[in-house]
Amino acid sequence: MMSRPQSVKKSPGRKPVKANTRAAGNTGHSWFGQLFQQHQSVAVDSLSRLLQEPGASFLTWSVIGIALALPLCLFLFLQNLQQLNTSLDDAGNISLFMDLAIDEQALEAARLEILALSEVEEVTVITSTQALIEFQEASGFGNALDGLDENPLPAVLIVNPATDDIESLPALSARLQTIAGVDLALVDLDWMRRLYGIIAMAERLTGGLALLLCLGVVLAIGNTVRLAIENRRDEIVVVKLVGGTDAYVSRPFLYTGIWFGVGGGVVAGILAITAFMTMSGPFSRLMALYNSDFSLSWLGVSDLLSLLLVAGGLGLAGAWLSVLRHLRQIEPS
Amino acid sequence: MITFDSVSKRYPGGYEALTNIDFHLKEGEFAFLTGHSGAGKSTLLKLIMQMEKASAGQVFVYGKNLNRMSRRQLPYFRRNIGVVFQDHQLLFDRNVFENVALPLMVTGYDSREAARRVRAALDKVGLLKKENQNPIALSGGEQQRVGIARAVVNKPVLLLADEPTGNLDPELSAEIMNLFGQFNQVGTSVLIATHDLGLIDRQRHRVLTLDKGALIAGNSDTSAVSEHDE
Numbered sequence: 001m002m003s004r005p006q007s008v009k010k011s012p013g014r015k016p017v018k019a020n021t022r023a024a025g026n027t028g029h030s031w032f033g034q035l036f037q038q039h040q041s042v043a044v045d046s047l048s049r050l051l052q053e054p055g056a057s058f059l060t061w062s063v064i065g066i067a068l069a070l071p072l073c074l075f076l077f078l079q080n081l082q083q084l085n086t087s088l089d090d091a092g093n094i095s096l097f098m099d100l101a102i103d104e105q106a107l108e109a110a111r112l113e114i115l116a117l118s119e120v121e122e123v124t125v126i127t128s129t130q131a132l133i134e135f136q137e138a139s140g141f142g143n144a145l146d147g148l149d150e151n152p153l154p155a156v157l158i159v160n161p162a163t164d165d166i167e168s169l170p171a172l173s174a175r176l177q178t179i180a181g182v183d184l185a186l187v188d189l190d191w192m193r194r195l196y197g198i199i200a201m202a203e204r205l206t207g208g209l210a211l212l213l214c215l216g217v218v219l220a221i222g223n224t225v226r227l228a229i230e231n232r233r234d235e236i237v238v239v240k241l242v243g244g245t246d247a248y249v250s251r252p253f254l255y256t257g258i259w260f261g262v263g264g265g266v267v268a269g270i271l272a273i274t275a276f277m278t279m280s281g282p283f284s285r286l287m288a289l290y291n292s293d294f295s296l297s298w299l300g301v302s303d304l305l306s307l308l309l310v311a312g313g314l315g316l317a318g319a320w321l322s323v324l325r326h327l328r329q330i331e332p333s
Numbered sequence: 334m335i336t337f338d339s340v341s342k343r344y345p346g347g348y349e350a351l352t353n354i355d356f357h358l359k360e361g362e363f364a365f366l367t368g369h370s371g372a373g374k375s376t377l378l379k380l381i382m383q384m385e386k387a388s389a390g391q392v393f394v395y396g397k398n399l400n401r402m403s404r405r406q407l408p409y410f411r412r413n414i415g416v417v418f419q420d421h422q423l424l425f426d427r428n429v430f431e432n433v434a435l436p437l438m439v440t441g442y443d444s445r446e447a448a449r450r451v452r453a454a455l456d457k458v459g460l461l462k463k464e465n466q467n468p469i470a471l472s473g474g475e476q477q478r479v480g481i482a483r484a485v486v487n488k489p490v491l492l493l494a495d496e497p498t499g500n501l502d503p504e505l506s507a508e509i510m511n512l513f514g515q516f517n518q519v520g521t522s523v524l525i526a527t528h529d530l531g532l533i534d535r536q537r538h539r540v541l542t543l544d545k546g547a548l549i550a551g552n553s554d555t556s557a558v559s560e561h562d563e
Contacts, residue, residue, distance in 0.1 A: 034441050238422050241382070242483070243412035244439035246404075332384045 046255035060224050060260055065267020067217050068311060071210035072272045078202055080296055092166055094173050096157040097184040107155055110181045114159060119172050122160040128153050166192050214314055221260045221318030225253050229326050237332045250323045254316060261315020265308040272299060334360045334491055334522040335381060340390035342376050350376040352546045358524060363517040365533050366526040368543035374526035378493050382416060383407055395490060412440060415484030419496035421476045423468040429479050430464040436487045454482040458512060474505040485516055492516055494525045498532060506532055
């Protein structure tokens with residue numbers, strides 16, 4: 001095999017050929033610094049590629065933005081509903097209707113006794129006279145009441161419990177019932193239970209809807225990234241031929257996915273803020289009709305940041321799915 | 334540098350591109366691979382690059398058994414091989430400099446060191462002044478030289494070329510061959526697939542001849558220089 005003199009010339013003093021190991025010739029920067037620099041340039045490059053086709057990119061961003069805006073608005077609505085619920089302080093109050101015959105001293109004694117309970121935060125007294133005046137003003141039956149000899153309305157103690165837990169109210173109510181002079185302890189739990197029920201259902205609905213729409217966003221971004229991969233097929237082939245790793249080849253597409261997600265998040269944020277600006281005027285007029293100064297709470301900075309984070313994460317997930325599925329199929333041939 | 338041990342390649346569908354190939358290319362050697370089109374030249378190069386897997390037999394490249402190479406190791410393996418294609422495989426969405434820099438970029442080279450190496454490679458192929466141009470604006474010969482600069486920029490131990498002078502006139506072909514000779518002189522092993530027999534005649538190098546997938550000449554070092562009988 002070795003008999004013929006070789007026509008190969010070697011330069012004098014050349015060391016035996018040795019295969020380069022990875023990244024030979026790296027100088028200066030640390031491994032981490034280089035990785036950071038690489039990621040930074042890929043991130044910038046991916047974004048500028050999207051901005052080079054503003055029409056197509058904006059369309060994708062809008063699709064993602066609309067899909068994200070719906071659960072976002074529902075979430076905000078829900079948050080406001082819960083706040084509205086806690087702002088309705090008297091919702092969890094217990095009304096104590098006193099014996100008709102009770103005198104002022106006994107009423108005061110009952111008030112003090114109740115106030116001494118640890119479960120009670122505040123007790124408001126409505127005397128029978130006050131109740132009568134209020135009733136006459138509010139009900140429109142004033143004239144009918146004038147015809148009565150006696151005040152038919154009992155004095156009422158309104159007990160504001162220290163706890164927010166409505167399920168503990170029946171026990172407290174039963175205890176208050178035993179106090180001398182209390183004719184009837186009434187706690188209206190039904191409508192609160194209904195409200196809580198509605199909120200719980202809306203939470204589930206929002207959760208389910210958000211899950212579905214997020215899945216839609218992941219798939220939409222995955223499909224868009226698939227097209228981007230197809231468009232850069234030649235480049236992928238060449239990069240693989242010159243020794244680009246799968247990680248290197250995937251990186252621009254993963255960043256593309258992140259940018260699609262983040263851009264969609266920005267659109268969703270703008271849509272949600274617009275929706276709330278449109279809503280807040282009519283809403284505060286509606287609240288004014290209920291003598292409430294309750295106003296809609298807005299998206300905070302931290303909400304917006306987490307929106308962008310979630311949107312970027314969804315984009316990354318979609319791109320990752322696409323890269324996993326399609327990038328391996330593109331091989332030099 | 335390269336050893337083929339009873340290598341066959343059968344494509345799906347039953348077409349046998351290579352049959353029982355045995356040869357050894359030494360470190361620092363310069364050899365031509367020739368034969369009619371369809372003889373299996375490209376397939377042989379693809380086996381070396383791991384663009385295709387051998388159906389039977391074993392391929393060793395700088396001591397690595399390619400049959401045992403995992404997908405994960407493949408990119409690192411390819412970084413030691415420079416390849417020049419007949420169709421250049423240049424990217425027209427970036428300039429000449431960026432095309433040549435690609436093999437360095439994938440290894441995470443320091444950008445200043447990379448720039449130095451890219452300019453050295455472009456200088457070698459005489460295109461230093463065109464580094465900012467898009468390769469689409471260059472002539473065929475110039476594009477091929479950009480491809481060569483990209484193939485050698487990370488100083489590979491092995492240089493493969495598939496019909497590198499395919500579309501070039503004789504004068505340009507000679508120039509390109511001269512370049513390959515220069516890289517070989519500094520120790521790079523070179524294997525060039527070509528059917529340009531005139532070109533081979535002018536060079537005094539070993540010639541491997543394929544015919545219908547079989548190696549009919551040049552498979553041992555005893556083969557005479559330019560032993561081809563077409």
